[in-house]
Amino acid sequence: MVGSAGGLMVSMCHRVNDVMRLCCELSANQQVQTTVRGSGKGAAAAGGLAFAGGLIGGPLGIAVGGAVGGLLGCWMTSGQFKPLPQIIMELSPQQQQKLYDDLLAVMGDIQWTDLVQLTALVMGNATLKQQLTATLLGYISKELQAQVHYVD
Known part of the structure; x- marks a missing residue:
């Protein structure tokens, strides 16, 4: 039983990591940069x-x-001026889990096996992509109190 619980934890970590990397992809496509207060x-x-x-x-x-x-x-x-993918990858495990939970609520019952499949599912659905981006930017603004800027 310990092996199955350990496997579940590894699987969960991979899922959180997949979603964090998806967030990096979304923010890189949007050319988003954040400004930390100060x-x-x-x-x-x-x-x-x-x-x-x-x-x-x-x-x-x-x-x-x-x-x-x-x-x-x-x-x-x-x-203090950082690309959003860098901010996402520097989040603490607790912050990543909170962001993951917020995004999972938007994603609903989407099932994926790896990052490539997840990215294809999201990028192929304009509405879902927009909702996830809005959720990500809302999290960054609210939880990290950072200002979001679009880079030209």
């Missing part, structure tokens, strides 16, 4: 140092302060 700090640093530079050094101080502030802002926000 990018406002970088903009504030750039603007604040440009203002301070202007008070101290006039027009040249604005340029120097803006450049230094821009570099500081870039450093402060580095790593």
Whole structure:
């Protein structure tokens, strides 16, 4: 019996992994990028140092302060703009399970044997693809409090 329970766990892990990889595929096709909260700090640093530079050094101080502030802002926000597939693969096991459960509710009784079959089933059904993408983006926005952007 232990062997069958262990096999069930492995099977479940594969199913969660299949769905996470499907999410990566969906988000890559949509050209989605996310912004983790905090990018406002970088903009504030750039603007604040440009203002301070202007008070101290006039027009040249604005340029120097803006450049230094821009570099500081870039450093402060580095790593906060990430492609959605990267965010998905960095989710904790608990977060992946929650996302899996949310997506499974949309998928209903779809059965698949591997990632290739799952991807074909979803990509071949425009309505399902749209519903899963909306669920994924909703999860990212609500649970991770990230802003979603479409990359041109």
